[in-house]
Amino acid sequence: MKGKNCIVTGGNSGIGFETALALAKLGANVVILSRNQDKAEAAVKSIKAKSQNNQVDYILCDLSSQMSIKDAAKYISRDFDQIDVLVNNAGTWFSKLELTEDGIERQFAVNHIAYFLLTHELLSLLAKSDDARVICVSSDSHFHGKIHFEDLTLGKKYHGLKAYAQSKLANVLFVYEFDRMLKKQSISNISINAVQPGLVKTDIGLKHTISLHGLAWRVRRLGGVSPAKGAETSIYLASSMGAKGESGQYWDKSKPKPSSKKSYDTEGATRLWQICKELCAIDDYFRPLHIKQGSA
Numbered sequence: 615m616k617g618k619n620c621i622v623t624g625g626n627s628g629i630g631f632e633t634a635l636a637l638a639k640l641g642a643n644v645v646i647l648s649r650n651q652d653k654a655e656a657a658v659k660s661i662k663a664k665s666q667n668n669q670v671d672y673i674l675c676d677l678s679s680q681m682s683i684k685d686a687a688k689y690i691s692r693d694f695d696q697i698d699v700l701v702n703n704a705g706t707w708f709s710k711l712e713l714t715e716d717g718i719e720r721q722f723a724v725n726h727i728a729y730f731l732l733t734h735e736l737l738s739l740l741a742k743s744d745d746a747r748v749i750c751v752s753s754d755s756h757f758h759g760k761i762h763f764e765d766l767t768l769g770k771k772y773h774g775l776k777a778y779a780q781s782k783l784a785n786v787l788f789v790y791e792f793d794r795m796l797k798k799q800s801i802s803n804i805s806i807n808a809v810q811p812g813l814v815k816t817d818i819g820l821k822h823t824i825s826l827h828g829l830a831w832r833v834r835r836l837g838g839v840s841p842a843k844g845a846e847t848s849i850y851l852a853s854s855m856g857a858k859g860e861s862g863q864y865w866d867k868s869k870p871k872p873s874s875k876k877s878y879d880t881e882g883a884t885r886l887w888q889i890c891k892e893l894c895a896i897d898d899y900f901r902p903l904h905i906k907q908g909s910a
């Protein structure tokens with residue numbers, strides 16, 4: 615991974631921290647996206663010390679804000695000519711319905727729209743790599759998910775679990791649709807995959823939850839694996855020769871496996887894609903690639 619440029623969202627804690635650390639240990643240049651300066655600085659310091667790699671940095675980014683995502687992409691473009699690995703990892707869990715500054719339900723915004731928008735914003739840099747890998751951390755929770763097309767914010771009947779499962783199903787639909795579009799355009803130097811990290815002992819269920827949900831998460835995560843173990847599939851997809859060229863699949867324990875029936879709904883994927891484009895005011899999602907190929 616020496617010389618490869620890797621971006622890991624949510625790299626200041628949990629699975630993202632371990633992913634960033636492993637990539638740094640492999641010699642990559644690593645940038646974590648984090649919304650909190652103190653946490654970002656502490657994570658970068660710790661990754662540098664543990665990996666003995668000084669090519670580790672952070673960019674402040676609130677992934678619930680489209681403006682902040684676009685700003686972060688601008689900083690990345692200023693510092694790097696190409697991106698080889700993008701790990702869309704940051705995720706969140708909210709007990710109560712909250713809307714972002716863009717008017718989007720917060721779990722949908724951070725867990726899904728941020729993946730959709732950041733990948734778009736970095737497409738021209740990804741296109742410059744001869745082996746660009748996009749990894750989207752989803753979850754087996756997506757098996758319980760449904761896209762509530764008529765009420766994406768779930769304003770009529772919000773429940774944190776319902777919103778989380780919807781956002782994680784959206785990840786898988788996005789990955790499959792993105793891959794279909796790459797193939798249609800005969801683009802083979804970019805791959806995209808979804809990951810199920812397993813049940814992992816992190817604080818995700820404690821940060822924005824009511825005390826009952828926080829307690830439930832404390833009990834549930836007792837059966838989980840360590841963040842380092844939970845990061846293994848992301849690391850495999852980001853760095854292994856064995857994963858080269860693999861695209862459009864759902865991975866668990868470093869192997870592809872079937873995802874939910876709803877995730878293979880191509881009409882649903884197209885409909886969701888259209889909605890996400892509208893929510894992000896994107897006209898032509900793949901325009902950065904066409905510009906690169908001189909056919910815009």
Ligand SMILES: NC(=O)c1ccc[n+]([C@@H]2O[C@H](COP(=O)([O-])OP(=O)(O)OC[C@H]3O[C@@H](n4cnc5c(N)ncnc54)[C@H](OP(=O)(O)O)[C@@H]3O)[C@@H](O)[C@H]2O)c1
Binds near residue numbers: 650704754812819
């Ligand atoms: N833990 C599990 O059992 C499990 C299972 C399946 C899937 N996953 C997925 O794994 C991924 C990583 O989660 P984790 O378990 O490692 O939890 P975590 O330790 O809470 O990590 C989540 C990361 O996302 C960041 N983040 C959240 N909201 C953000 C925002 N608005 N802007 C910027 N960064 C933001 C967090 O930053 P802060 O530190 O500032 O909050 C943190 O760095 C998520 O996508 C999650 O859905 C986890």
